[in-house]
Amino acid sequence: MSSTLLTSTYSMWSAFRNCRKACEYRYQIGLVPREKDANLSFGSLIHECLQIWHETGDITAVRAFIDRACAARVSDESVRRDWHLAMAMMTGYAARYPREEFAVVALEKNFEGPIVNPDTGAASRSFVLAGKVDGIVRIGGDHYILEHKTAATIDADYLERLWTDFQIAIYSFYVEQALGIPITGVIYNVLGKARLQQSKGETEEDYQARRAELLEKSKTGKTTAKRKLPESDEDFQGRLAEKYLDPEMFHREMLYLSRDRFDVLRAELWELTQAFLDARRRKVFYQNTAFCFHHNRPCAYFPICRSNGNPNVIENFYTIAAPHEELRAPDSEPAF
Ligand code: SF4
Structure with a gap:
């Protein structure tokens, strides 16, 4: 594969689809807020715990990992909160699922593949799509993507919204292509946050x-x-x-994938690449202000937009980071 191809992820395309300006800040300029989003940090911690648990089945090893990852809990109250929650959540999880109905095929599996023009079948000369799935598991002769989620509330609305998770549908397609494993569906492994x-x-x-x-x-x-x-x-x-003795704190939801949906998503992905190239050529990334308070909290770039790109705001509250952090293997540094 040519070295001029740029790696892209579904997070990047999703950002571009939601607000082009946010995509420019993150993926063109490389800006990230200096202050980490607490929800994302906790989510990463639990992902790593689940990887250890599904690899070893050893809850003592998971608890020791949480101790190490939250070493700053002695002096930092928010880390202490996460330590408590992670300990109780993972101990409850191990008790809830002492044995699994699935066999683990792979965990934290990276993949990469071409983005293809649906009309001509030609691969993009600008981008490849890369990603990482939490797991691939097998039940009988069928393979499923395993996707971990932590959620404040697990209710009918939450479960209904899983259908809109385009990322996992497109990733399933790429796993099939890249690894040669036909994917039947997705198992959402949802852990409730007390x-x-x-x-x-x-x-x-x-x-x-x-x-x-x-x-x-x-x-x-x-x-x-x-x-x-x-x-x-x-x-x-x-x-x-x-x-965490309450069985409703954990939920597994299985969704089956339709081949038609794959085709629609691949076509959309191609269109996004073309729109991105056009925006980059013209150096025009439009704002979508309807998205500034999506998920009931301000967008990570709200201070920049609000201040009309004030360089002092950028200097004080943002730093430059390489894109696609989610593709990197978890390192041995403490999470907090
Ligand atoms: S604050 Fe609003 S306009 Fe600015 S990047 Fe975020 S979503 Fe886009």
Whole structure:
């Protein structure tokens, strides 16, 4: 394959489809926010845990990995929160699925393939598509892509939306082509995120205010109220463990793939490459302001757009990073 071909991923094409300006910032200029998205960091941590679990079936190894990855939990409260959640989630997961109905064929599998013009069958001379799937598994004689998700709520709406996950459909096609494994469908392995919080207890000030209030209401002029102490790690783990006994905290959803859908998605992918080349040639990447608050939170590039590209904003809040971080193997650095 020629070295002039640029690697692209579905994340890149999805960004281009949603807001061309965001795609330019990430994939043309290479900007990424200095502050990591906490949801993405937690998602990566759980992906790595699941890889270890499905490779070894050893929950002690998974727990040791979480300990190492969250070494900063002693001083950083958000890391501590993730440590608690990851520990309880993975321990609950191992108890929920001690044996699997599928055989693992591959984990964290990278692939790469041409993007083809559907009219002529010719491969793009500008791009290849690369990606990585969480797993390939076999049930009987059928192969499935295994896709891990962490979700705040696993309800009918969430499961219904999985159908719109174009990325996995197109990746299934590429896995078939690149690895020669016919893919029957996708198994979404969804892990719920418990919303419990570790109690911080009361400050002396809060306690005195509550005590005064109780005394005012008391007919005897006395109260037995004691200061609420912070919840210990053991007690919080106990509450989380109880939560993860609920089978509804985990869900497996199987979706079958239609060949027609493959064709539509491949045609769309080709069109996106042509539109991208045109935008790059003209140096015009339009903003799609309807997308600025998609997923109920501001886009990662909102500060730049809001400030009209102010260089100080870019300098202070962004850094340059290589594209397609998701294709790299997990490194041995702590996640936090
Ligand atoms: S803030 Fe809005 S316009 Fe700017 S890159 Fe993000 S989605 Fe596009």
